Amino acid sequence: MNIHDLEKSFQDKIDREIKIEPKDWMPEAYRKTNLRQISQHAHSEIVGMLPEGNWISRAPSLKRKAILIAKVQDEAGHGLYLYSAAETLGTSRDQMIEDLHSGKAKYSSIFNYPTLTWADMGAVGWLVDGAAILNQVMLCRTSYGPYARAMVRICKEESFHQRQGFETLLVLSKGTAEQRAMCQDAINRWWWPSLMMFGPKDSESTNSDQSIKWKIKRKTNDELRQQFVDMIAEQIKLLGMTLPDKDLKWNEERKHYDFGEINWEEFWNVVKGNGPCNKQRLVARNKAHDEGAWVRAAALAYAQKRTDHKKVKVA
Numbered sequence: 001m002n003i004h005d006l007e008k009s010f011q012d013k014i015d016r017e018i019k020i021e022p023k024d025w026m027p028e029a030y031r032k033t034n035l036r037q038i039s040q041h042a043h044s045e046i047v048g049m050l051p052e053g054n055w056i057s058r059a060p061s062l063k064r065k066a067i068l069i070a071k072v073q074d075e076a077g078h079g080l081y082l083y084s085a086a087e088t089l090g091t092s093r094d095q096m097i098e099d100l101h102s103g104k105a106k107y108s109s110i111f112n113y114p115t116l117t118w119a120d121m122g123a124v125g126w127l128v129d130g131a132a133i134l135n136q137v138m139l140c141r142t143s144y145g146p147y148a149r150a151m152v153r154i155c156k157e158e159s160f161h162q163r164q165g166f167e168t169l170l171v172l173s174k175g176t177a178e179q180r181a182m183c184q185d186a187i188n189r190w191w192w193p194s195l196m197m198f199g200p201k202d203s204e205s206t207n208s209d210q211s212i213k214w215k216i217k218r219k220t221n222d223e224l225r226q227q228f229v230d231m232i233a234e235q236i237k238l239l240g241m242t243l244p245d246k247d248l249k250w251n252e253e254r255k256h257y258d259f260g261e262i263n264w265e266e267f268w269n270v271v272k273g274n275g276p277c278n279k280q281r282l283v284a285r286n287k288a289h290d291e292g293a294w295v296r297a298a299a300l301a302y303a304q305k306r307t308d309h310k311k312v313k314v315a
């Protein structure tokens with residue numbers, strides 16, 4: 001088959017909802033787009049452990065500490081499934097990690113904001129995991145098989161994360177005046193950065209059109225962002241708190257909430273590495289990687305020992 005026929009039968013498979021698997025023929029740009037998105041997603045999970053890890057030693061009770069440790073461990077697991085899915089596209093994990101640590105690879109803008117109070121743990125769970133899950137439910141049906149399968153498992157855990165975040169804020173919202181103020185302050189700080197997680201508006205999104213044709217993405221950035229605003233604008237009523245947007249208003253004609261303009265200059269600034277915590281995050285990741293070198297060496301030595309032992313037994 002010539003390249004034209006290969007591309008045609010590839011698109012036909014996508015249109016018929018047949019998953020693309022690692023050994024199938026795929027256009028080079030499809031491979032690269034998936035690799036870019038899956039590895040960025042994996043990096044986001046791993047870097048996303050940092051702002052929450054910050055609160056493990058300061059969680060207000062043993063129960064809250066145990067829940068937070070479990071959540072942060074879940075994020076590590078998500079990163080690992082996603083690195084494995086990305087590896088099926090022909091790049092090594094070492095290469096991906098190197099790209100993250102050198103600052104070459106992107107990860108979600110949201111993790112470059114600081115977690116200043118305990119209420120931030122609730123806001124991250126409710127808003128950040130809430131935004132992540134809307135995006136990820138769509139990705140359970142993405143066209144690349146290993147990515148879609150990883151997402152099914154991730155989504156189950158992510159929905160639990162969102163509920164625990166909401167519950168944390170619900171407790172604070174029923175607490176003392178200080179606790180209520182802390183809750184409102186965290187919502188104020190995390191609202192706009194959470195909206196930015198969905199990426200630039202559709203008119204500025206360089207990858208969306210092709211990714212939608214290939215069914216890597218099933219919904220556009222703006223569609224998902226609107227879905228998120230509609231969901232959160234209702235849920236916040238249960239907390240008795242407000243969202244920091246004077247333009248947020250139900251639009252009866254559109255059957256959606258209208259909302260204010262995002263500060264896109266801030267978004268691109270963070271994406272380019274100049275957010276409040278970008279440098280700090282990369283320093284922390286590099287330090288953890290260097291300090292973990294002996295664990296990787298020990299695991300490799302142990303695996304080698306087991307292989308040698310098996311060889312002796314067979315002989």
Ligand code: FAQ
Pocket residue numbers: 036037040041042044045048049052075106107108109110124128129132135196197198199200204205206207208211217221271
């Ligand atoms: N931050 O053309 P588009 C989580 C870049 S997981 C930084 O629209 P695309 C779990 C984009 O890469 C959160 N960069 O791009 C958790 C592109 O640059 P490139 C992560 C961004 O790919 C919770 C350029 O802008 N989730 O939170 C961002 O079609 C709590 C143009 O953009 C995923 O990664 C951004 N926000 O759509 C963990 C989901 N947005 O690469 C711990 C999978 C855009 O061409 C604690 N990813 N850019 O140089 C996706 O669905 C997509 O990649 C989008 C962006 C929707 C993020």
